[in-house]
Amino acid sequence: MHPIRNNTMSHIELNDKKIQILNVAEKLFSEKGFEGTSIRDISKEAKINIAMVSYYFGSKERLLEALIFHKTVDLKLQLENLLQEEIEPLEKVNKLIEIYINRICLNKGIYRVLHFELYNKKREKSLQAFTELKKGNLKSVESIIKQGQAQGVFRKDVNIQLITPTIIGTFFHFHMNRSFFEELFDLKTEEMFNNYIKNDLTKHIQQTIKALLVYEN
């Protein structure tokens, strides 16, 4: 019996083999793009039969949907927990930045896939899930900054909705030009690259957002 046809919520039950396929798909999609990756590539790397992808996910398109859903669920929770913490606004912003960076680092390739494959609006189902995620993120950021503004520590003439683009955009641009910065900063190993992100890049973004939020004309 085919598991997909009779079960519309199939993406919720994730057995080991499904997760294995998703991980390989994430890796290959991020390396070669969605269209550039064939099901045969995935099945070869995941050491399964070609038919298993269709068997488990129904189609390549729905494999992508399952991948996006699988990888974006818990970021929202993490941000809502941050909101509840009783620390001063600037520290909260710094933690927010760390969460963002850590998140994207953890799910290495998926954000590239997200931005790239959802740019054309045809994949509406996945796009909607992604949009919901972004709306939730924006609400968290808004809440934190308005808190700081109410306390008088953040200036009020900042465009709150454009702060996330600056945080994520900076990190993303760094990541998208990885080989360029590896050469520029002489980051020879994976560890050195990750350390640069954890220390220097994170610090730069925190410094930038702090300056933007507390700078007085």
Next chain:
Amino acid sequence: MHPIRNNTMSHIELNDKKIQILNVAEKLFSEKGFEGTSIRDISKEAKINIAMVSYYFGSKERLLEALIFHKTVDLKLQLENLLQEEIEPLEKVNKLIEIYINRICLNKGIYRVLHFELYNKKREKSLQAFTELKKGNLKSVESIIKQGQAQGVFRKDVNIQLITPTIIGTFFHFHMNRSFFEELFDLKTEEMFNNYIKNDLTKHIQQTIKALLVYEN
């Protein structure tokens, strides 16, 4: 006679038909990705025969190379002209930001193609041209900011090499999530979207970089 086989610098001579193909290729590559765009798609939209792409450019791969070369040549010149201008450092930085944004806006899709199709390091030839471009850009930025630091108007504990990621990354992230921000800011027409970039987004980036550069702890 085949024009490619006997002319290795074929990308320099660009007749009308070649440019027409490049423009269509840019549009489709940015919409659907390199792998997601077939030569048949291009030839249909450009209203030419399928064989003409191979005839003019040799292959799909070399069409991409020609496209990248064609679209990135004159940014370098524009930045070098800015360096010569005798205006105060902060204004120079603001102009730099405007040049970047205007540049990427003008060549709408190509930067998306650049970042995503060159991420995997297989397209070494195109990648090298792109790397050279980025190195040149970085030198310009360095020069401008060090000038401001020497004059005492910019602080010295900023990571100069990470400023470009913040500028371009912010803009790029905004552009990559276009439909999200269109809904968020209620930008119903192409004109409204472009106006938002020209006014609000540019202002936000300029404000951010200014704060980072002149903010005193």
Next chain:
DNA sequence: GTTTAATTTAAACGATTGTTTAATTTTATT
């Protein structure tokens, strides 16, 4: 006007794509 070169075309090439089928093996249930 004839000849030569450049352009454009339709057709075909083999390779690869995502997906389905039907048979087989493994696992679970009774």
Next chain:
DNA sequence: AATAAAATTAAACAATCGTTTAAATTAAAC
């Protein structure tokens, strides 16, 4: 141990891919 369900397999499907060919058309050169 027998039966039913699930998982896995190899093979085949039609469709599309990038590229090449060889003939037809247009433009240029003399």
